[in-house]
Amino acid sequence: MPAKIVRLAVVDPDLCVGCMSCMFACARRFPEAGLGKAAIHVRSVGGVERGFTVIVCRACPDPPCAKVCPTDALIPRKGGGVILNPSKCIGCRLCQEACPFGAVMWDYDENKPMICVHCGICVDYCPYGVLKLEEVKGEA
Amino acid sequence: MPIADRDLGRILYVDLTRKKQWTEDRLDLFEKYLGGTGVATRLLLEELPRNADPLGPDNVIVFAIGVMTAMYPTASKTVAMFRSPLTGNLGESHAGGRSAVAMRMAGLGAVVIKGASKTPIYLSIKNGKAEFKDATALWGVRSTYTVGRVLREREPWPGTRSIMRIGRAGERLVRYAGVVTETYRHFGRLGLGAVMGAKKLKAIVIGGRRRIKLAEPKKYKEIYKELYDKAVKTPLMRKYHDLGTPANILFLNKIGAFPTRNLTSSRFEDAHRISGEHMAETRLARRVACSHCPVACIHIASIRQEYPHEKYFYTTRYVSYDYEPTYSLGSMLGIGDEEGLLRLIEEVEVQGLDAISTGVVLAWATEAYIRGLVSGRDTIVQPSWGDWETYIEMVRLIVDQPNEFYKTLALGSEEAARKYGGIDFAMAFGRNEMPGYHVGPATHLGYLIGARHSHLDNAGYSYDEKKLKENEYPPPEKVVDDLMEEEAWRQILSSLVICFFARGIYKPGIVAEALKPLGVRMSEEEILKLGWRIYSEKYRLKFELGFRIEDLRIPRRIYETLTPHGMIREEYMEEALSYFKERIAEIIGQNIPSPKPQV
Numbered sequence: 001m002p003a004k005i006v007r008l009a010v011v012d013p014d015l016c017v018g019c020m021s022c023m024f025a026c027a028r029r030f031p032e033a034g035l036g037k038a039a040i041h042v043r044s045v046g047g048v049e050r051g052f053t054v055i056v057c058r059a060c061p062d063p064p065c066a067k068v069c070p071t072d073a074l075i076p077r078k079g080g081g082v083i084l085n086p087s088k089c090i091g092c093r094l095c096q097e098a099c100p101f102g103a104v105m106w107d108y109d110e111n112k113p114m115i116c117v118h119c120g121i122c123v124d125y126c127p128y129g130v131l132k133l134e135e136v137k138g139e140a
Numbered sequence: 141m142p143i144a145d146r147d148l149g150r151i152l153y154v155d156l157t158r159k160k161q162w163t164e165d166r167l168d169l170f171e172k173y174l175g176g177t178g179v180a181t182r183l184l185l186e187e188l189p190r191n192a193d194p195l196g197p198d199n200v201i202v203f204a205i206g207v208m209t210a211m212y213p214t215a216s217k218t219v220a221m222f223r224s225p226l227t228g229n230l231g232e233s234h235a236g237g238r239s240a241v242a243m244r245m246a247g248l249g250a251v252v253i254k255g256a257s258k259t260p261i262y263l264s265i266k267n268g269k270a271e272f273k274d275a276t277a278l279w280g281v282r283s284t285y286t287v288g289r290v291l292r293e294r295e296p297w298p299g300t301r302s303i304m305r306i307g308r309a310g311e312r313l314v315r316y317a318g319v320v321t322e323t324y325r326h327f328g329r330l331g332l333g334a335v336m337g338a339k340k341l342k343a344i345v346i347g348g349r350r351r352i353k354l355a356e357p358k359k360y361k362e363i364y365k366e367l368y369d370k371a372v373k374t375p376l377m378r379k380y381h382d383l384g385t386p387a388n389i390l391f392l393n394k395i396g397a398f399p400t401r402n403l404t405s406s407r408f409e410d411a412h413r414i415s416g417e418h419m420a421e422t423r424l425a426r427r428v429a430c431s432h433c434p435v436a437c438i439h440i441a442s443i444r445q446e447y448p449h450e451k452y453f454y455t456t457r458y459v460s461y462d463y464e465p466t467y468s469l470g471s472m473l474g475i476g477d478e479e480g481l482l483r484l485i486e487e488v489e490v491q492g493l494d495a496i497s498t499g500v501v502l503a504w505a506t507e508a509y510i511r512g513l514v515s516g517r518d519t520i521v522q523p524s525w526g527d528w529e530t531y532i533e534m535v536r537l538i539v540d541q542p543n544e545f546y547k548t549l550a551l552g553s554e555e556a557a558r559k560y561g562g563i564d565f566a567m568a569f570g571r572n573e574m575p576g577y578h579v580g581p582a583t584h585l586g587y588l589i590g591a592r593h594s595h596l597d598n599a600g601y602s603y604d605e606k607k608l609k610e611n612e613y614p615p616p617e618k619v620v621d622d623l624m625e626e627e628a629w630r631q632i633l634s635s636l637v638i639c640f641f642a643r644g645i646y647k648p649g650i651v652a653e654a655l656k657p658l659g660v661r662m663s664e665e666e667i668l669k670l671g672w673r674i675y676s677e678k679y680r681l682k683f684e685l686g687f688r689i690e691d692l693r694i695p696r697r698i699y700e701t702l703t704p705h706g707m708i709r710e711e712y713m714e715e716a717l718s719y720f721k722e723r724i725a726e727i728i729g730q731n732i733p734s735p736k737p738q739v
Contacts, residue, residue: 017427017428017429017436018428018429018431018436019429019430019431019432019433019434019435019436020241020299020300020429020431020432021213021368021432021434024210024432027351028360028361028364031354031357031358032351032352032353032354032357033145033210033211033351033352033353033354033360034210034244034245034349034350034351034352035210035245035300035349035350035351036349036350036351036352037351038349041299042299043298043299044298044299046289046292047288047289047292047323047458048322048323048324048426048428048438048440049323049324049425049426049428049440049458051426108349108350109351125368127372127434128436
């Protein structure tokens, strides 16, 4: 039986307290700390009293970031979103501009996009149930 | 093994007089002192002229973070150190919000601010560098909320930045003006706002996003998980998440330790109305966290107000509430109306004042007025317990300072009482207005001997709470020893810099383990010794700045109002202080006691 295809989903941004645990968790996928490699971002919507917005790949079935990539470095992923082939990427940042959610983060050290791989480590480190992994059904 | 993240050692020096800046690599300081309080004390020892006028260009402000900042959960505080215009002595104030992680992300371990600008400016700091920006138009803006809003639009790095700003109180040099960060957190105590105001420094925006190198990545992940799991599961953290710091109000009131009406009483009949429980049920709008802290203890309430000129036209505004403002601007002023309390807290935020000092100053003014020490001509309005609308007026008057009386109130309760009388009920310790606990002798000793005059220095109030379970109260020598030992350990927490709410998680053993993957090898014993060394260096600096135990005044009021431990005896306090004098002399003489391992 093939493995389940999952994608990350934001359950309810109003549950978010802005602790940034998800961002730090995402960066810890690599052997380093900090936020340089985080593919998820949380910021307030104009003052913390009004709540937070969680910016992360929405797993578009027909991703605009892939469509604008001039070198085919971004390939649509089964279940939505994209997979990055870093050796093809020239760092032109067109993908960043194309994403209406601003969910293509930038790795300034490598000069390449940081693409969410829908692994769910952020879900494990969200104490308030803001994020979840959901199964994608009926995909080709 | 050196600290793996070399950028932590970068210190940004800013000279506001010459509009110059430079960075120095001082990783050595962080390897020796871990950061925060330890490093800031060192930097002040190096930089601060001992005769500096707190409001002159010679005063120096140090902001410092620690080796654990942005590395482990709840390491979310920034330490600010400076010479306090309220006490004239060492000033130390800690704030949460986003400042600490933002500073690490900006590639800095500390920022040292010297000199003074002639015209209002603000600093925008990123990638380890500062830009000087004009703040002429921001100077005099009525509300700190507005200043935050303006800078939020103008500056980069939303989400990983901090906007630290002063209000009109700081501009007008109220000696207990604070610095507001992320709208609801503060470098509240001891007048950092006035120091920035005197330097014509309206705000500091700092932020960035970067990678941090590790010495042992695999071990780091393991320890991170252990600490994170502890942080989200411990009952103490749950308590602060549920109700926030006001969770303690009903308990403190029940045992009779909740200072009320300028400490003429230690119980407040309306405590339930301003309790954490009641506020959460009726007013709580949102809970918010400091950067990299899963606890989210910040509680924000909503104020819904109808405009007087038009029916059905409402404004909904937000204000954060905590234990200390609920005491100082609530029970201490006899305010049991939750709407009134929130509106008064809001005004204090708008002006950029320290909530604790403001409330205690107003409490002194009310009693002085009732007793006829000051007249209606002095006070302009007529203060009376519980009348929050008048207190809002008085907060504005403290900032505007239209007459001699309000000019004096802006100097603090000690100065006001020296001028107008009522020194026995001016509730300041070492010239700093008291926090909200009247639990027993250790509580007040803590205010007196704590190296930064915060209730959090050595937690005397918490010591007194624990002693309620025992039959006999310890002798003064024992209490002083215990408080000093706790305070020495807390120098480590505030050097790392860990929020004290997480002190139950960060014990010496796990601290030593958690330091290893970052590249710091220190044994438990070495860590405990370092705590004593920082404590001793801080006290050395305090003495050099003119601190004298003989000058410490104990407000007589504490002997007149019942505590849960009965009446406090004057002789007890005097014995304790004279013993402390011996002990601190030993310690300053580099005679560092051998540390006892903590349990």
